[in-house]
Amino acid sequence: MLHLLRLEYTGSEEAAAPHVRDHVAFLDRHHAADTFLVSGQTVPSGQGGLIIAAGVDRATVEKIAAEDPFVRAGVGRHTITTIVPGRTHADLAGLLDSDAP
Template sequence: MYVINLRYTGALAEIDDALEAHRLFLDRQFAAGVFIAAGPKVPRDGGIILASAIDRERLDAILAEDPFWVEKLAHYDVIEFTAALLAPGLNLPTPSDAE
């Protein structure tokens, strides 16, 4: 599982101009079962994405398609961890679920 910390490197006006394309990118990854949560940070200086059921190499390739990355508007810090405890009722996708 991964926590992806986006830090904006562009001006908010540039972020806003690319936001629709970024959201379409997110929608595709949610539909593919890769991303399981996403949203802006408070204050709005970036965002957080949670990803599961994917290897790091494939995740890096996916992130390289994000319009924020393509337009050099954000930097990504990717943190991998193993979810050892989950809240009751929370079921995370497994690698076999995403195939």
């Protein structure tokens, strides 16, 4: 399974600014655990970001999203879309083989 987490700021980017350092640490932690495959700001900036997560089930990714410092501070929220890949590029297949049901 893949999970697409779309982060939207609930207010201004300035309101989120004090929480950026903790949010980056959150991203680093989940990238190091190989749960987050990709993360980045949406373009144009100031609207939020996107994370692609794998290797965990939906309940776990919901728990992870709730732990985001932006969410905890009330300056952001995640919308989660879960997909079961039907076709996968060969370069990604190895990353997805260990996914949780």
